[in-house]
Amino acid sequence: MSEPLIQLQGVSRIYDLGRVQVAALQEVDLTVEPGEFLAIVGPSGSGKSTLMNIVGCLDRPTAGTYTLAGTPVAELNDDGLARLRSRTIGFVFQSYNLLPRTSALENVATPLLYQGLSRKDRLARARAALERLGLGDRVDHVPTELSGGQQQRVAIARALVTEPALLLADEPTGNLDSASGADVMTILRELNAAGRTIVMITHDSDVASSARRQVHVRDGRLVA
Ligand SMILES: Nc1ncnc2c1ncn2[C@@H]1O[C@H](COP(=O)(O)OP(=O)(O)OP(=O)(O)O)[C@@H](O)[C@H]1O
Numbered sequence: 001m002s003e004p005l006i007q008l009q010g011v012s013r014i015y016d017l018g019r020v021q022v023a024a025l026q027e028v029d030l031t032v033e034p035g036e037f038l039a040i041v042g043p044s045g046s047g048k049s050t051l052m053n054i055v056g057c058l059d060r061p062t063a064g065t066y067t068l069a070g071t072p073v074a075e076l077n078d079d080g081l082a083r084l085r086s087r088t089i090g091f092v093f094q095s096y097n098l099l100p101r102t103s104a105l106e107n108v109a110t111p112l113l114y115q116g117l118s119r120k121d122r123l124a125r126a127r128a129a130l131e132r133l134g135l136g137d138r139v140d141h142v143p144t145e146l147s148g149g150q151q152q153r154v155a156i157a158r159a160l161v162t163e164p165a166l167l168l169a170d171e172p173t174g175n176l177d178s179a180s181g182a183d184v185m186t187i188l189r190e191l192n193a194a195g196r197t198i199v200m201i202t203h204d205s206d207v208a209s210s211a212r213r214q215v216h217v218r219d220g221r222l223v224a
């Protein structure tokens with residue numbers, strides 16, 4: 001068997017606010033194998049974003065261990081963690097997070113800046129990623145010239161252009177109408193069918209039902 005892509009063991013995240021401590025995550029165990037499509041579901045305040053930030057190496061546990069692609073993140077300094085993150089994870093956010101006044105093509109090419117590719121190669125790969133997402137005719141559009149669904153597809157192209165092992169999506173359909181949301185879910189299912197590992201965070205059980213496995217978060221704990 002191959003090693004897990006994600007392994008959390010006894011992971012807690014306590015926010016220390018001086019007089020009070022908030023236990024946002026408590027003793028979470030979670031294993032994600034390569035090729036999975038997992039939805040993390042829970043109500044507002046349950047700890048989803050806290051978990052996503054840890055899985056995405058944007059934050060560290062205050063207790064327990066997190067191993068990403070075989071690397072225990074506690075052994076890395078912040079630079080090492082940032083390198084592991086950019087090599088391993090593509091992020092998709094609810095609010096797209098595209099650079100304004102910047103074409104779809106340049107947005108998608110941005111993550112390749114640190115990979116030692118020529119500008120010509122970066123743009124060629126960005127164009128190919130946009131074409132895979134059905135946006136070959138929108139490469140020169142800036143975000144305000146695109147619909148929400150198209151902006152999210154640009155964001156997915158940007159997340160995938162580096163061919164990361166993991167696509168990590170936080171409420172990817174949260175700002176979309178139901179038709180564009182369904183389109184985005186179809187795209188995620190197709191990407192997963194092609195072998196991409198996907199972890200998606202959502203409070204919407206309809207959206208979660210697109211994933212092949214669901215885990216539920218309540219008050220900072222995973223529940224069956
Ligand atoms: N930086 C912080 N400092 C202190 N407490 C925090 C911080 N961030 C989150 N919390 C607390 O941790 C708990 C979990 O928050 P989190 O943002 O992970 O929830 P969530 O499930 O993502 O909610 P939502 O669906 O509303 O985005 C909440 O009680 C929240 O108030």
Ligand SMILES: [Mg+2]
Nearest residue numbers: 045048049050
């Ligand atoms: Mg959240």
